[in-house]
Amino acid sequence: xxxxxxxxxxxxxxxxxxxxxxxxxxxxxxxxxxxxxxxxxxxxxxxxxxxxxxxxxxxxxxxxxxxxxxxxxxxxxxxxxxxxxxxxxxxxxxxxxxxxxxxxxxxxxxxxxxxxxxxxxxxxxxxxxxxxxxxxxxxxxxxxxxxxxxxxxxxxxxxxxxxxxxxxxxxxxxxxxxxxxxxxxxxxxxxxxxxxxxxxxxxxxxxxxxxxxxxxxxxxxxxxxxxxxxxxxxxxxxxxxxxxxxxxxxxxxxxxxxxxxxxxxxxxxxxxxxxxxxxxxxxxxxxxxxxxxxxxxxxxxxxxxxxxxxxxxxxxxxxxxxxxxxxxxxxxxxxxxxxxxxxxxxxxxxxxxxxxxxxxxxxxxxxxxxxxxxxxxxxxxxxxxxxxxxxxxxxxxxxxxxxxxxxxxxxxxxxxx
RNA sequence: GUGAGUGUAGCCAAGUGGUCUAAGGCGCCAGGUUGUGGCCCUGGAGAUCGAGGGUUCGAAUCCCUUCACUCACCCCA
Numbered sequence: 001x002x003x004x005x006x007x008x009x010x011x012x013x014x015x016x017x018x019x020x021x022x023x024x025x026x027x028x029x030x031x032x033x034x035x036x037x038x039x040x041x042x043x044x045x046x047x048x049x050x051x052x053x054x055x056x057x058x059x060x061x062x063x064x065x066x067x068x069x070x071x072x073x074x075x076x077x078x079x080x081x082x083x084x085x086x087x088x089x090x091x092x093x094x095x096x097x098x099x100x101x102x103x104x105x106x107x108x109x110x111x112x113x114x115x116x117x118x119x120x121x122x123x124x125x126x127x128x129x130x131x132x133x134x135x136x137x138x139x140x141x142x143x144x145x146x147x148x149x150x151x152x153x154x155x156x157x158x159x160x161x162x163x164x165x166x167x168x169x170x171x172x173x174x175x176x177x178x179x180x181x182x183x184x185x186x187x188x189x190x191x192x193x194x195x196x197x198x199x200x201x202x203x204x205x206x207x208x209x210x211x212x213x214x215x216x217x218x219x220x221x222x223x224x225x226x227x228x229x230x231x232x233x234x235x236x237x238x239x240x241x242x243x244x245x246x247x248x249x250x251x252x253x254x255x256x257x258x259x260x261x262x263x264x265x266x267x268x269x270x271x272x273x274x275x276x277x278x279x280x281x282x283x284x285x286x287x288x289x290x291x292x293x294x295x296x297x298x299x300x301x302x303x304x305x306x307x308x309x310x311x312x313x314x315x316x317x318x319x320x321x322x323x324x325x326x327x328x329x330x331x332x333x334x335x336x337x338x339x340x341x342x343x344x345x346x347x348x349x350x351x352x353x354x355x356x357x358x359x360x361x362x363x364x365x366x367x368x369x370x371x372x373x374x375x376x377x378x379x380x381x382x383x384x385x386x387x388x389x390x391x392x393x394x395x396x397x398x399x400x401x402x403x404x405x406x407x408x409x410x411x412x413x414x415x416x417x
Numbered sequence: 418g419u420g421a422g423u424g425u426a427g428c429c430a431a432g433u434g435g436u437c438u439a440a441g442g443c444g445c446c447a448g449g450u451u452g453u454g455g456c457c458c459u460g461g462a463g464a465u466c467g468a469g470g471g472u473u474c475g476a477a478u479c480c481c482u483u484c485a486c487u488c489a490c491c492c493c494a
Contacts, residue, residue: 306494
């Protein structure tokens, strides 16, 4: 093989497209149901945008970004996530002057330099919804409802909804301090990864997969117990709204997220009992991000979901996507004169909005019919010498094998029945 | 970045040092008489056995390197 797709990337082949179109269609429809409008940002942005928003010390920024210098000497990065570009666009286009919150969604390729694995790629696709300029916990409830609704609309079953609140910049420091205190005495029992987490990113101690660490994490202080009165009230109200909506959420005290910009609400949707790399959607509030990027303080939240993982789970659950439309008509011909007629006929049917695949070359009728069969068309239209003379055409119903002679002028009407 | 496994035609796959100028199946193409598909029968095309190097009289089969894939860790959608 001389060339192959770069590591961690893949071609989305025709036979996969039904899933992709279906998901895109559901994403757009869900957006419309909740009043979100599409925004397409560039594939690459100024590197600083991601460094600032995602967090200088996060794994994404320190070791996973596709960053390069362009010919003008600017540091450019292929987007490793979708929220920051939307926020940048919000600021750049003065969307604070629109009625708030501004509700946007995207479907975009995402790039991260990682070791590929099940459900993890170097280029993958996410869609996401962002509501910028609202702090009402009812908005959190609506966003989570929208995520839940999306998944049920694509017929994914047995999902779990995990929820947590990690506080704001006022109350989180005291929680992190409590967490460090708790872990400080137990450092010796932790796995090597957690030893370094203790120093670099204490929140991540909570979701270590090591069994010994999990037992320690189970008894660790909970962020929800350290919320300031405002955050506590917000979280309480959110849970009330979720109950009102009938969403089966579970508070997971160990749910934290890997991007620095999250505040207060964080949530994830996972397949029940789904092992590793299984998170289908994740998101939360990022009340400080717009300000961090140079705007006025603007509360916001959103979530993103991975399309490949959704398709993986659809297949696992044997959910099929609606079939993509294909041309219903195949035109076969016999001889040069009939071929001319076939060329004209195909064009005329297509102008009449009927999809047509026309035979090519000078293959036997048998070969042409075999092709029609393989294409799965509903009708084969056959033109031969005799039909030319009489100005008719043979229409064969491929499923029933019934066929009849139809005058050329009546063909379109016949096919539309 | 770390660890384990795998790599034979478009797909599935037999073969673990000579009988491999590589089986079989699916798919594809073509025939089974003169203008007709799906079943059946027959035939055909398609593989430098992931790539490079080495061991050997001889390698798809052994060794090394490399690339890719899969799975797990890290991290994330």
